[in-house]
Structure formats: structure tokens, C-alpha cells
Amino acid sequence: MRKGTKFSLHKAFEPCTRDFNAESGVYIIDGGYLLHRVIWKRGSTFSSICDNYVTYVRTKYKSTALVIFDGYPENETVGGTNVQNGPEKHRNKCQAK
Numbered sequence: 543m544r545k546g547t548k549f550s551l552h553k554a555f556e557p558c559t560r561d562f563n564a565e566s567g568v569y570i571i572d573g574g575y576l577l578h579r580v581i582w583k584r585g586s587t588f589s590s591i592c593d594n595y596v597t598y599v600r601t602k603y604k605s606t607a608l609v610i611f612d613g614y615p616e617n618e619t620v621g622g623t624n625v626q627n628g629p630e631k632h633r634n635k636c637q638a639k
Contacts, residue, residue, distance in 0.1 A: 571599065595609075
């Protein structure tokens with residue numbers, strides 16, 4: 543979501559006053575959070591990294607978890623600039639110094 547939209551979305555929700563049964567609940571996990579929680583060895587294959595992520599989620603959250611990765615599609619633009627070009631521009635500025 544773009545800046546400003548998350549706050550608007552947050553305002554749309556009302557606090558839940560009902561009792562929450564964690565046993566029957568579903569965990570929705572930010573995939574970006576997992577990038578900082580799951581440790582992998584340098585040189586690991588994509589397959590082994592995926593296995594580590596699945597093991598971590600199954601261990602911590604059992605089978606009631608959904609992992610959501612937010613981001614932009616390949617052709618998405620932010621402020622008129624292609625998202626994929628952003629890091630390239632910063633990398634070029636750093637190399638120019």
C-alpha cells in the first residue's frame with residue numbers, strides 16, 4: 543500500500559471486544575517480517591531457504607498461518623518512476639562518488 547493509505551485503512555477497523563480463541567484463529571504473517579526472522583547460510587539454494595521458511599512458520603504458528611508478501615507488480619510505478627529502477631539510480635549515485 544502506498545503511504546497514507548495504511549492510515550486510512552487502519553481507521554476503517556473498529557476494536558474487537560469479543561473474546562478471541564487463539565486455538566481456532568488464523569495467523570496472518572507479514573512475509574517481510576520473516577525475512578528478518580529466518581536465518582539462512584550463505585550459498586544456500588533457493589529450495590533450502592524455502593524449506594527453512596516453511597519449517598519456521600509451521601513450528602511457530604502450526605497450520606493456521608497465512609504468509610502475505612506485499613509489493614508492487616513488475617510494471618507498477620510510484621510517483622511516476624518505475625519501482626525496479628529505484629535501486630539502480632541509488633547504486634549509480636553511490637558509485638559516482
